[in-house]
Amino acid sequence: MSDVKITIIDREGEAHTVDAPTDMNMNLMEVIRSYELAQEGTIGICGGMAMCASCQCYILNFEHMLPEKSFEEEDMLDQAFFVEDNSRLSCQIPITEGLDGLEVRIAPASE
Amino acid sequence: MIKTDILIIGAGPTGLFAVFEAGLLKLKCHLIDALPQPGGQCSEIYPKKPIYDIPGFPEVLAGDLVDNLMEQIKPFEPGFTLGERAETIDKQEDGSFIVTTSKGTKHHAPVVVIAGGLGSFEPRKPPIPSIKNYEDKGVAYIIRDPEVYRDKKVVIAGGGDSALDWSIFLADVASEVSLVHRRKDFRGALDSVEKVEELSKIGKINLITDAEVVDLKGEGELDSVLIRHKDEARGEELKETDYFIPLFGLSPKLGPIANWGLEIEKNAIKVDNSYDYQTNIPGIYAIGDVNTYKGKLKLILCGFHEAAIMCQSVYQRINPDKKYVMKYTTVSGVSGFDGSKKEAKKEVVKSIN
Ligand SMILES: Cc1cc2nc3c(=O)[nH]c(=O)nc-3n(C[C@H](O)[C@H](O)[C@H](O)COP(=O)(O)OP(=O)(O)OC[C@H]3O[C@@H](n4cnc5c(N)ncnc54)[C@H](O)[C@@H]3O)c2cc1C
Ligand code: FES
Numbered sequence: 001m002s003d004v005k006i007t008i009i010d011r012e013g014e015a016h017t018v019d020a021p022t023d024m025n026m027n028l029m030e031v032i033r034s035y036e037l038a039q040e041g042t043i044g045i046c047g048g049m050a051m052c053a054s055c056q057c058y059i060l061n062f063e064h065m066l067p068e069k070s071f072e073e074e075d076m077l078d079q080a081f082f083v084e085d086n087s088r089l090s091c092q093i094p095i096t097e098g099l100d101g102l103e104v105r106i107a108p109a110s111e
Numbered sequence: 112m113i114k115t116d117i118l119i120i121g122a123g124p125t126g127l128f129a130v131f132e133a134g135l136l137k138l139k140c141h142l143i144d145a146l147p148q149p150g151g152q153c154s155e156i157y158p159k160k161p162i163y164d165i166p167g168f169p170e171v172l173a174g175d176l177v178d179n180l181m182e183q184i185k186p187f188e189p190g191f192t193l194g195e196r197a198e199t200i201d202k203q204e205d206g207s208f209i210v211t212t213s214k215g216t217k218h219h220a221p222v223v224v225i226a227g228g229l230g231s232f233e234p235r236k237p238p239i240p241s242i243k244n245y246e247d248k249g250v251a252y253i254i255r256d257p258e259v260y261r262d263k264k265v266v267i268a269g270g271g272d273s274a275l276d277w278s279i280f281l282a283d284v285a286s287e288v289s290l291v292h293r294r295k296d297f298r299g300a301l302d303s304v305e306k307v308e309e310l311s312k313i314g315k316i317n318l319i320t321d322a323e324v325v326d327l328k329g330e331g332e333l334d335s336v337l338i339r340h341k342d343e344a345r346g347e348e349l350k351e352t353d354y355f356i357p358l359f360g361l362s363p364k365l366g367p368i369a370n371w372g373l374e375i376e377k378n379a380i381k382v383d384n385s386y387d388y389q390t391n392i393p394g395i396y397a398i399g400d401v402n403t404y405k406g407k408l409k410l411i412l413c414g415f416h417e418a419a420i421m422c423q424s425v426y427q428r429i430n431p432d433k434k435y436v437m438k439y440t441t442v443s444g445v446s447g448f449d450g451s452k453k454e455a456k457k458e459v460v461k462s463i464n
Contacts, residue, residue, distance in 0.1 A: 041378030045229060045363065051156060052362070075298040078270050079359055081238045083293070110362070111236045 004100040009060075010037045011106050020095045028090035028099075029055035032106065042109040048091035053080035055090040056107035065098040081110040113190060115141035117425060118210055118220035120197045120368070123151020125399030125414030126226035127180040132422040134187030136435065139448065141190035141220070143197045143212060145231035150177035152400075153411075155232055155361065165411060176411075186447020192216050196231045198367045206394060221394065222425050225373075225380060226414070228400040229363035237268065237357045241327045249333025250355050260285045260354060266336050268324050269358035270294060275303040277358060282315040289317040289350065291324055291338060327355060371395075379403035387424030388417050394428070396421045 003019040006028070010016065020031045029044050032055070046052035050072040059066065066088065069077070073092045077083050087107065093099075117133050119126045122144035130140040148154050150173075153162075158174030165171055171179075195212035200223065202208055207221045234252035236242060242250060254260075254277055265285045267278050270292040276299075278290045290307065297304045311318040319338060326337035328349070335351045365378055373390050374381040380397040382388045384404035388396050398421050399414035407413070426435050444454025 039378065041229060041365070046156060049157065049160070054362075078292075078294050078296075078298065081235075081359075108238070110238060 002097065004095065004097060004102075006031065006095075006099060006101075007103040008032055008035075008037050008057075009103075009105040011108060020099070022095050022097050024095075026095045028057065028093040028095065028104070030091070031095060032057075032090060038106055038109075043106070044091065046091075050076045050089055050092055053077065053089060054109070056080055056082070056087055057090040057104040058084055058107060059086045059088055060103040060105060062099070062102050065096075065102070066093055080107075082107050112209075113141055113192070113216065113218045115139050115190060115218065115220045116429060117141075117222050117224055117422075118143070118208070118218050119224045119226055120144075120210070121151060121226035121228055121399070121401070122146075122149035122191065122193070123226060123228045123399060123414075124153055124176065124180060124411045125228070125418055126151070126224070127177070127184060128415045129224060129226060129398065129418035129422065130184040130187050130189045131180075132419045133425070134184065134448070135438075135440070135445065136422055136426045138422070138426065138429065139189075140187070141192070141218060143192045143195060143210065143218065145194070145196040145213075145233075147194040149181065149191065149193070150174070151228050152363075153177050162411070186445060186449055186451045186453075188448045192218065196366065197227075200371050200395075202392075202394075208394065221429055223395045224421060224425075225368060225390075225395065225397040225401055226399045226418075227365070227368055227397075230365040230368070230401075231363065232361035233364045233366065234357075235359040235362045237324070237359060239325065239327060242357075245327050245329065245333045245355070248331065249329065249353065250327070250357075252357060254356065257281065257284055262286045263353040264351060265289070265354045265356060266291060266324065266350060266352045267356045267358060268292070269360075270297045270299070271358070271360060272299040272303060273360070274358040275299045275307050277356065278316050279303065279306050279310065282310050287317065287352075288315070289319055289352070291319045291322055291336075293321070293323055293341075295320045324355065324357070365401075368401075373397070376403050379407075388421045389424065396425070 003021050006020050007017045018035050033044050043054050045054045053076050073089050116138040117140045119142045122142040133140050153173035154177050161170045195214045197210050198213050199211045208223045210218045261284050264287040266289045267274050268291045281288050310316040321341040322338050324336045325339045328335045335349050336355050339347045380402050382397050382402045388398050390397050398417040400409045446452050
């Protein structure tokens with residue numbers, strides 16, 4: 001199994017291209033946390049259950065490769081702030097080989 | 112003034128189990144929590160979800176785990192100050208502490224244990240730049256006394272249960288209720304959604320969907336909200352109102368504890384884990400999700416472990432002259448402060464010996 005390269009723009013606007021493993025059952029929120037690209041306590045509060053929206057990201061390319069939004073994700077985004085048409089909950093995006101080259105921006109933390 | 116041996120801030124699973132461990136050592140606990148019910152994240156965020164990694168429970172609903180913890184600590188008669196946030200801490204000359212809550216309730220104890228998890232749950236505020244100027248001047252995040260809204264105009268924002276429930280309730284109280292929601296669909300109990308639709312049809316709720324409140328206006332006090340429709344053709348509309356109530360759920364914040372002079376790292380309180388989970392201020396401990404040390408895991412299991420270790424240290428602190436020898440509950444039983452006693456049948460104890 002190989003790693004994929006994902007570019008993540010953090011909340012300060014800095015871009016980081018990181019290697020994300022496809023064989024560890026990780027999701028994009030967990031990748032962001034493991035590279036410490038957002039301050040602890042401001043991302044992944046619900047542990048990845050589509051229940052907090054702290055992991056909201058804007059997808060900047062490759063939208064077609066992502067899984068469809070589930071009912072829960074749609075509902076949570078509905079309650080979140082700073083939501084755009086390209087918003088997704090990164091905890092609902094499993095890391096697969098098809099994501100190589102994905103670019104995302106982490107949404108601002110809401111108060 | 113409430114007096115106790117150990118004052119615990121946070122009634123999540125960690126704080127609750129600390130009551131049990133303290134009780135075994137004959138120490139009394141009182142808990143403060145900002146939420147109206149005990150259980151922390153388990154009760155507030157995921158009561159109906161099963162947890163699979165509590166030792167001995169292949170599967171347990173988070174809500175049931177909290178109920179079981181409450182049952183387990185009942186004999187130790189803990190006191191609770193619920194619905195109040197611990198705000199300030201004052202060290203006394205004798206080394207004890209007075210903790211005062213948001214409602215002014217004072218608590219006095221020789222030891223304070225912070226089991227505050229991710230922090231106290233606070234209403235999530237929509238990112239409207241001007242909103243701060245109108246807090247308590249027309250903007251409210253929590254409805255405390257519905258009578259305040261009698262015969263007034265109210266705009267509620269949100270699409271979840273509390274937005275639906277309060278819209279229904281205030282439809283009979285306020286002179287006008289508008290519910291603004293980003294989508295047409297509402298997530299919430301089916302009968303609440305149906306009720307809102309019904310009330311909207313008879314004109315008791317003014318339902319504004321596919322729209323957001325983006326700005327607030329008024330000299331000093333709120334007098335109108337600016338609503339932006341998704342449909343560009345409809346654009347923006349200014350709606351007169353006396354109150355704006357955004358109801359977007361709760362999110363945890365470390366809050367006032369961050370200003371208590373404790374060493375904070377990555378939004379958590381640094382503790383001495385090699386010994387007893389004490390903070391940089393002697394007499395103040397931090398256990399569970401709220402603390403950090405090398406290798407920390409934010410798991411319920413770890414909070415339980417930390418509670419047990421912390422209690423041993425607190426016992427020594429409160430009783431410096433007594434030597435405590437760790438006992439098994441199977442052997443020594445559990446003697447509650449309420450006079451109850453649980454112990455293994457004698458013959459079982461004999462056969463072990
Ligand atoms: C969706 C989800 C799923 C999870 N699944 C698991 C799992 O499967 N297994 C597992 O082990 N863990 C799981 N966790 C993590 C687990 O819930 C936490 O580790 C656990 O709740 C921590 O307990 P705690 O008592 O330390 O803190 P919390 O549960 O966060 O409780 C802290 C309490 O302190 C209160 N508080 C904080 N500051 C103040 C203040 N100033 N004044 C008054 N009150 C205050 C808060 O209101 C809160 O009630 C999950 C978490 C989430 C969100
Ligand atoms: S981590 Fe909570 S919604 Fe993704």
